[in-house]
Amino acid sequence: MSSFEGPLLLPPSTSTPGAPIRLAVASLGAIGMAVVEAVQSGRLPGFTIAAVSARDIEAARARLAPVAPDVPVVPIAELEPLADIVVECAPAALFGEIVGPFVANGKKAVVLSIGALLTHGDLIELAGRTGGQIIAPSGALLALDAVTAAAEGTIHSIKMITRKPVKGLLGAPYLEENGIDIAAATEPVKVFSGTAREAAKGFPANLNVGAALALAGVGPDATTIEIWADPALTRNTHRIEVDADSASFSMAIENIPSENPKTGRITALSVLAALRKMTAPLRVGT
Numbered sequence: 001m002s003s004f005e006g007p008l009l010l011p012p013s014t015s016t017p018g019a020p021i022r023l024a025v026a027s028l029g030a031i032g033m034a035v036v037e038a039v040q041s042g043r044l045p046g047f048t049i050a051a052v053s054a055r056d057i058e059a060a061r062a063r064l065a066p067v068a069p070d071v072p073v074v075p076i077a078e079l080e081p082l083a084d085i086v087v088e089c090a091p092a093a094l095f096g097e098i099v100g101p102f103v104a105n106g107k108k109a110v111v112l113s114i115g116a117l118l119t120h121g122d123l124i125e126l127a128g129r130t131g132g133q134i135i136a137p138s139g140a141l142l143a144l145d146a147v148t149a150a151a152e153g154t155i156h157s158i159k160m161i162t163r164k165p166v167k168g169l170l171g172a173p174y175l176e177e178n179g180i181d182i183a184a185a186t187e188p189v190k191v192f193s194g195t196a197r198e199a200a201k202g203f204p205a206n207l208n209v210g211a212a213l214a215l216a217g218v219g220p221d222a223t224t225i226e227i228w229a230d231p232a233l234t235r236n237t238h239r240i241e242v243d244a245d246s247a248s249f250s251m252a253i254e255n256i257p258s259e260n261p262k263t264g265r266i267t268a269l270s271v272l273a274a275l276r277k278m279t280a281p282l283r284v285g286t
């Protein structure tokens with residue numbers, strides 16, 4: 001259930017026709033900073049960074065200074081009036097606080113903490129009532145185009161096997177709650193096998209891709225996830241295996257970590273691609 005308890009069903013606010021689409025970025029970690037840098041460098045024509053939120057406002061101002069010195073850094077609660085779309089790329093616990101005001105006002109939210117969507121169904125319903133939209137880009141995963149297409153028919157089974165370097169999994173609540181110590185692992189260790197719902201709860205900062213796969217396909221209780229800690233790996237790898245009445249496919253991605261070892265570099269690029277598709281005269285892929 002969402003913690004958001006703000007105003008409901010306000011009329012959508014409109015931006016001036018022809019004006020750039022105003023983005024709010026919450027927060028300024030590996031993904032947020034990469035998005036800000038790309039927009040500021042002109043890689044995404046038609047968009048502007050209107051505001052950013054951060055835990056440490058002064059530190060964020062210092063980080064922005066070389067690329068976006070004029071962009072205001074404000075508390076999360078002040079973002080919505082300043083922007084048309086929010087890019088949610090903060091810790092999952094802040095999801096409702098960030099996304100709620102935008103969808104309540106009929107606006108779009110591009111969300112990365114997709115695991116949090118499994119407990120914020122109310123915000124999806126709210127967006128349905130206000131005309132807002134929650135957009136979950138492919139992020140660090142691949143093949144969601146084929147999974148959504150297959151889900152229009154019947155998917156018999158869907159599974160993801162994730163293998164990460166040890167530092168891509170350290171600190172996950174599931175490991176701590178179950179006394180699983182991977183810090184000294186010298187060979188691959190299977191640390192989890194279960195549903196996407198259980199994986200999202202146990203690995204909230206490490207496995208948003210499992211929730212994305214579940215939401216694209218057959219839901220969090222029918223999607224199976226296996227997680228391995230592999231000390232020999234340098235990349236976060238995800239392999240998905242789908243058996244459907246339209247096709248069978250298996251695909252894998254090897255993500256080069258960003259400055260945050262839990263997060264693949266491709267994730268921020270996926271946000272840019274999703275934003276670009278919103279206004280592009282040609283859209284490729286579902």
Ligand SMILES: NC(=O)C1=CN([C@@H]2O[C@H](COP(=O)(O)OP(=O)(O)OC[C@H]3O[C@@H](n4cnc5c(N)ncnc54)[C@H](OP(=O)(O)O)[C@@H]3O)[C@@H](O)[C@H]2O)C=CC1
Nearest residue numbers: 027028029030031054055089112113139140205208260263
């Ligand atoms: N959908 C997908 O495929 C993927 C999703 N993700 C998810 O995207 C989200 C962002 O990832 P990433 O950029 O790598 O994360 P980072 O840890 O790099 O950044 C998170 C940012 O949030 C800030 N923050 C922490 N607490 C607060 C607070 N109370 N108020 C405001 N800001 C706060 C942090 O500030 P500080 O540095 O001061 O702590 C940091 O700047 C995460 O939920 C992650 O799990 C990541 C990868 C792939």
Ligand SMILES: O=C([O-])CC(=O)C(=O)O
Nearest residue numbers: 140206208209236263264
């Ligand atoms: O899903 C996530 O949160 C991050 C991830 O696995 C990746 O970047 O490869």
